[in-house]
Amino acid sequence: MTTVEEKAEPGRKRVSEEVLRGFFRQMLLIRRFEEKVEERFRAGELPGFLHVAIGQEAAAVGVCSALAREDVIASTHRAHGHAIAKGTPIERIMAELYGKLEGCSHGYGGSMHLYDVEVGNLGANAVVAGGLPAVVGAALTFQMRGEQRVAVAFFGDGATNTGTFHESLNLAQLWKVPAIFALENNGWAESTPASQQLPLPVDKLGKRASAFGMKLIEADGQDVEAVYLAALAAREHALAGKGPVLLHLRTNRLTGHYIGDPQIYRDRDELKRERESKDPITLLAARLELSDEELAALDAEITAAVEASVEFAKAGTDPRPEDAVKFVYA
Amino acid sequence: MPELTYREAVRDALARALRADEDVFVMGEDIAEMGGSMGVTQGLLQEFGPGRIRNTPISEMAIVGSGIGAAMQGMRPIVEIMYEDFLTLSMEQLVNQAAKHRTMSGGQLKVPLTIRTQGGAGWSPGAQHAQQLEAWFVHVPGLKVVFASTPEDVRGLLWSSIYDDNPVVFFEHRTLYPLKGHVPDELEPIPLGKARVHREGEDVSVVATGRLVHESLKAAEAAEQEGISVEVVDPRTLLPLDEETIIASVRKTTRCVTAHEAVTRGGFGAELAAVIQHGAFDWLDAPIERVGARFAPLPFAPAMEHWVVPHADDVLTAIRRTVARG
Numbered sequence: 001m002t003t004v005e006e007k008a009e010p011g012r013k014r015v016s017e018e019v020l021r022g023f024f025r026q027m028l029l030i031r032r033f034e035e036k037v038e039e040r041f042r043a044g045e046l047p048g049f050l051h052v053a054i055g056q057e058a059a060a061v062g063v064c065s066a067l068a069r070e071d072v073i074a075s076t077h078r079a080h081g082h083a084i085a086k087g088t089p090i091e092r093i094m095a096e097l098y099g100k101l102e103g104c105s106h107g108y109g110g111s112m113h114l115y116d117v118e119v120g121n122l123g124a125n126a127v128v129a130g131g132l133p134a135v136v137g138a139a140l141t142f143q144m145r146g147e148q149r150v151a152v153a154f155f156g157d158g159a160t161n162t163g164t165f166h167e168s169l170n171l172a173q174l175w176k177v178p179a180i181f182a183l184e185n186n187g188w189a190e191s192t193p194a195s196q197q198l199p200l201p202v203d204k205l206g207k208r209a210s211a212f213g214m215k216l217i218e219a220d221g222q223d224v225e226a227v228y229l230a231a232l233a234a235r236e237h238a239l240a241g242k243g244p245v246l247l248h249l250r251t252n253r254l255t256g257h258y259i260g261d262p263q264i265y266r267d268r269d270e271l272k273r274e275r276e277s278k279d280p281i282t283l284l285a286a287r288l289e290l291s292d293e294e295l296a297a298l299d300a301e302i303t304a305a306v307e308a309s310v311e312f313a314k315a316g317t318d319p320r321p322e323d324a325v326k327f328v329y330a
Numbered sequence: 331m332p333e334l335t336y337r338e339a340v341r342d343a344l345a346r347a348l349r350a351d352e353d354v355f356v357m358g359e360d361i362a363e364m365g366g367s368m369g370v371t372q373g374l375l376q377e378f379g380p381g382r383i384r385n386t387p388i389s390e391m392a393i394v395g396s397g398i399g400a401a402m403q404g405m406r407p408i409v410e411i412m413y414e415d416f417l418t419l420s421m422e423q424l425v426n427q428a429a430k431h432r433t434m435s436g437g438q439l440k441v442p443l444t445i446r447t448q449g450g451a452g453w454s455p456g457a458q459h460a461q462q463l464e465a466w467f468v469h470v471p472g473l474k475v476v477f478a479s480t481p482e483d484v485r486g487l488l489w490s491s492i493y494d495d496n497p498v499v500f501f502e503h504r505t506l507y508p509l510k511g512h513v514p515d516e517l518e519p520i521p522l523g524k525a526r527v528h529r530e531g532e533d534v535s536v537v538a539t540g541r542l543v544h545e546s547l548k549a550a551e552a553a554e555q556e557g558i559s560v561e562v563v564d565p566r567t568l569l570p571l572d573e574e575t576i577i578a579s580v581r582k583t584t585r586c587v588t589a590h591e592a593v594t595r596g597g598f599g600a601e602l603a604a605v606i607q608h609g610a611f612d613w614l615d616a617p618i619e620r621v622g623a624r625f626a627p628l629p630f631a632p633a634m635e636h637w638v639v640p641h642a643d644d645v646l647t648a649i650r651r652t653v654a655r656g
Contacts, residue, residue, distance in 0.1 A: 122399075130422065137395065137398055138400065168396075329432070330442075
């Protein structure tokens with residue numbers, strides 16, 4: 001967590017430039033990591049099914065930066081950004097994607113099951129909305145034990161159509177547990193647009209909170225400062241014993257659903273416009289007025305770190321096949 | 331030794347664990363003031379309060395799922411799913427989440443969650459309140475599956491399930507709740523994965539679960555009148571399975587009948603038959619007979635329901651068939 005300053009505009013909280021620069025670095029790290037993952041997948045080096053979070057970096061960084069280390073998250077199939085933002089070193093994530101023992105799930109999880117319990121990542125889930133009930137249970141535990149911690153579930157707009165979502169929010173509000181439901185609304189359920197899966201306008205999806213009498217906090221998911229401030233407010237609300245929060249973040253998926261998705265369902269011009277106007281990294285770079293030299297230097301540093309994570313992963317240890325059964329039971 | 335009903339024995343295990351351990355709590359539908367639809371949790375609210383005896387909405391996915399989340403934070407939740415038919419509503423959380431977190435995390439997490447449920451025919455509720463679905467869960471690596479048939483067993487096994495570090499699906503049989511039996515003064519944990527030989531015999535082994543343990547014991551007495559000596563074995567834990575005890579029994583008797591109330595096809599008896607033929611092939615003198623329900627959704631009319639599910643005479647018929655093979 002970082003501090004928030006009151007700036008010139010009265011009543012409006014702002015985040016210091018130094019903090020924003022830290023966010024920028026993390027967002028760029030996620031972007032370059034995801035681009036490298038795409039590249040290595042296309043080169044045939046990475047097994048499995050991969051979903052990158054290009055375009056959604058501000059949501060991951062803004063939310064996780066508002067959390068304490070002892071707060072926990074549950075992530076989704078689009079998990080890499082959340083894992084990085086919650087504090088897992090990229091080389092351990094990359095090693096997981098290569099199926100190595102050094103990976104954050106020791107090669108048992110893969111891209112859709114990144115765990116790092118030490119930093120509070122209770123796991124990414126490949127079932128849409130699958131992690132929500134466990135977040136309610138984690139938050140219930142914090143409440144029962146009187147611990148000042150929150151549990152956060154990431155999920156997308158598609159997840160809000162599942163029964164699990166409704167059961168989880170209903171129970172969380174009923175028991176007023178300190179949970180934050182971080183809705184990354186990118187307007188797509190895989191290939192299905194909002195118009196075909198949501199009975200209300202995509203920008204109004206936060207209204208679902210009212211069905212449960214739940215506190216709604218909304219922010220532009222492409223503006224990391226707004227996300228961060230909203231997440232801080234959500235955490236404060238939850239920790240004050242006022243109950244859970246639906247944190248609605250309108251975001252943009254600037255790539256396909258999965259790596260290799262030809263996106264035949266998507267309007268090319270619109271995607272181009274989104275890439276030009278909704279890229280959270282471009283937006284933040286402009287706001288920070290980063291010089292070309294600064295940007296190039298930072299990019300070079302991050303690119304080298306990502307490259308090093310690939311080298312670390314490739315040099316990692318392959319699991320023994322027979323260890324597949326090692327953790328079936330505790 | 332005190333005498334308890336099966337219902338009281340379950341309650342006793344719950345109360346003792348709740349007293350012993352702040353991390354234990356119970357949640358489910360109608361379990362607080364009402365004491366559960368089967369009356370199992372009556373009195374617990376008064377002793378332990380609403381913070382630890384928690385009524386829930388009708389949300390099976392969230393009940394099991396929040397139990398998982400609490401378990402992963404180090405609690406030992408016991409969740410009640412009112413009827414095992416309703417386990418179907420929580421399958422995603424049970425199968426994809428509870429069973430898999432430990433492996434998916436590479437051993438970082440454990441899920442010490444107990445899911446109590448009950449079912450069983452004999453009271454004409456129709457097709458959605460009395461199924462026996464235990465075999466489904468035996469097919470899921472990461473879960474443990476228990477099905478207890480006596481007051482002593484249900485108490486000792488429930489205790490072990492609560493203190494097991496894995497998710498345990500714990501089956502109780504509705505018609506056994508009033509059954510009385512002696513239990514030790516002090517609760518003795520019964521390890522998961524240990525079968526119980528209820529009756530020793532020489533000619534046929536009946537491996538039975540749940541209500542069919544008692545039906546098989548009746549069948550064994552009837553068979554004795556006909557000069558057939560029957561051994562009755564209750565695995566008690568279906569996963570992990572005490573293969574050693576079961577195979578040893580069949581090697582001794584050379585004949586085997588499996589018996590459960592669930593439908594025969596794809597039932598736990600099929601798994602038992604596979605284990606037994608592999609472990610006792612050279613000893614077997616007759617094909618393994620399987621006793622179970624006919625392949626039909628449970629019908630409502632009492633006469634039809636009675637005909638669909640197996641009883642002692644079905645077990646006796648199967649025993650006679652194995653002996654008739656010589």
